[in-house]
Amino acid sequence: MKADRHDRCRQTFRRLTFIAALGIGLLRTAIIRADSVVILGAGKIGNWITTGFVANPNSSQTDLIVAPSPVIATLVPCSPPAPCPYSDVSLPALGSASLPFSFAGFDFGTVYVTQQQTPGQSGQVLPIVEASLNENDGCRSGLRPVILVRAAEIPVVPLSKLKAANLGVLNFPRAMSFPEGIGFMVFNNLVLGNIQRDDGVAGEDLPLLLELFDGQGNLLGSTTITLSYGETLVFGDVSFLNSQPGFFYGGQLRVTRISGKALMWGILYTIDSELGVTASTGVNLSP
Numbered sequence: 148m149k150a151d152r153h154d155r156c157r158q159t160f161r162r163l164t165f166i167a168a169l170g171i172g173l174l175r176t177a178i179i180r181a182d183s184v185v186i187l188g189a190g191k192i193g194n195w196i197t198t199g200f201v202a203n204p205n206s207s208q209t210d211l212i213v214a215p216s217p218v219i220a221t222l223v224p225c226s227p228p229a230p231c232p233y234s235d236v237s238l239p240a241l242g243s244a245s246l247p248f249s250f251a252g253f254d255f256g257t258v259y260v261t262q263q264q265t266p267g268q269s270g271q272v273l274p275i276v277e278a279s280l281n282e283n284d285g286c287r288s289g290l291r292p293v294i295l296v297r298a299a300e301i302p303v304v305p306l307s308k309l310k311a312a313n314l315g316v317l318n319f320p321r322a323m324s325f326p327e328g329i330g331f332m333v334f335n336n337l338v339l340g341n342i343q344r345d346d347g348v349a350g351e352d353l354p355l356l357l358e359l360f361d362g363q364g365n366l367l368g369s370t371t372i373t374l375s376y377g378e379t380l381v382f383g384d385v386s387f388l389n390s391q392p393g394f395f396y397g398g399q400l401r402v403t404r405i406s407g408k409a410l411m412w413g414i415l416y417t418i419d420s421e422l423g424v425t426a427s428t429g430v431n432l433s434p
Contacts, residue, residue, distance in 0.1 A: 183217040183261040183306040183345060184276040187379065187412050188338045190248050190255035197301070199246035199278035201260065203238035205271045210263040211236040213247055216377070217259040217306060217345040238274065246278065257340050257379045259306065276303050280424075299416055299424035308432055309342055309412060315404045317429030319415040322359060322400040324386035332420040337382040339402065341374040342410035350376030353409035359388035361398040367391060371405070385415075402429065 189197040203209045212219075214233030225231035230251035238244060248258065260276050278301040324334050341353040353374040359367045368388040374380055385400055404411050415427045 181262040181264045181271065182273050183259040184273065184303050185306050185309065185340075185342060185412060186258040186260065186276070186278045186301055186303050187340045187342075187414055188255070188280070188301060188381070189258040189278060190253060192255045194282045195280050196282075197248045197258075197278060197280055199248065199276065199301075200243060201236065201238065201246055201277075202243040202275040203241060204275060206240050207271070208240060208242075209238050209271055209274055211238070211274065212261045212263060213258060214261070215250060215253050215256050215258060216343050217261050218343070246276070257342070257377075259343070261345070273305060278303055297418075297424055299426055302414060302426055302428045304412065304428075304432065306342070306345060309410050310344070310346065312430075312432060313408065314411050314430060317402040317411070317413045319400040319402070319413075319427050319429040321397060321417055321425075321427065322385055322415065323397040323417075324384065324389070332418075334418055335385045335400070336416040336418065337385050337400065337402075337413065338379065338416070339372075339374060339381075339411070339413045340379040341376055342412050343377045344410065351407050351409050352376065353378075353411060354405040354407065355411070356403040356405055357385075357388060358401045358403070359385065359398060360401065362396070364399075367398070374409075376409070400429075 186197075186199065189199070191197065201211065212233050212235055216233075219233050225233070232251045232253065234247040234250065236244060236246070246260065258278075260274070262271070262273055264271060279298050280301060281298045282296070319335075319337075322335055337357075339355065341350075344350060353376075355372050355374065356369060357372065358369040361367055368390040370388060372380065388400075400415060402411075402413055413429055415429060417425050417427070419425070
């Protein structure tokens with residue numbers, strides 16, 4: 148049964164500050180990197196933590212590396228029990244497991260889940276990866292403490308698909324902003340990443356143009372930013388782009404790569420006090 152809006156516990160919606168880092172990479176004798184799954188905006192920040200799971204659809208064991216880079220294990224040798232900036236995950240045939248998101252020197256960023264294959268494992272398909280952001284927050288309604296639970300699925304994507312798509316533009320619908328003072332609240336968090344490569348191509352900076360349009364296609368405001376190679380950047384509320392004061396009732400946020408060939412990926416989270424948290428990737432990538 149739906150409670151009256153004004154009788155609810157007032158919720159403080161924190162701007163989800165994301166700096167993404169989840170990666171997987173390994174190069175040992177007779178082992179090759181097959182592909183990576185990119186998780187943009189993972190780890191822990193504030194009350195938000197990331198959980199994730201992986202399933203092996205293959206009929207043989209598959210070996211993974213989870214790290215903030217798809218090639219970090221080739222660059223930073225690590226011998227346990229020393230803290231490592233990556234984690235090894237081995238799954239038996241048709242096995243599954245939870246994903247680690249705690250690495251030495253890492254709190255929050257983009258994480259890569261990289262599949263490793265020996266010659267005898269050639270032909271394996273990429274494991275199925277799922278990840279979500281979850282927040283437990285407390286407040287008080289009358290005399291009763293209330294635990295608020297919010298969660299958002301993180302759209303994941305294979306690194307090979309980003310390289311093949313070579314995205315130059317992201318178009319996010321449902322960009323809007325309603326302040327808390329009107330009884331409910333809606334705002335957006337934008338997460339952008341300059342995705343690391345695993346193919347030996349030199350990394351480069353990612354210059355971007357951000358533009359906010361209303362529902363009729365009129366430009367409300369814009370800005371430019373540059374992401375260094377491997378960087379993930381978060382905008383706590385994209386309504387700052389609106390040059391006109393007042394509520395922003397909804398429109399489109401467009402992110403354009405100005406130049407170069409850096410790999411771009413982004414997620415727009417919409418935090419709605421009535422409907423929860425939803426995510427958009429700004430592009431329809433074919434399966």
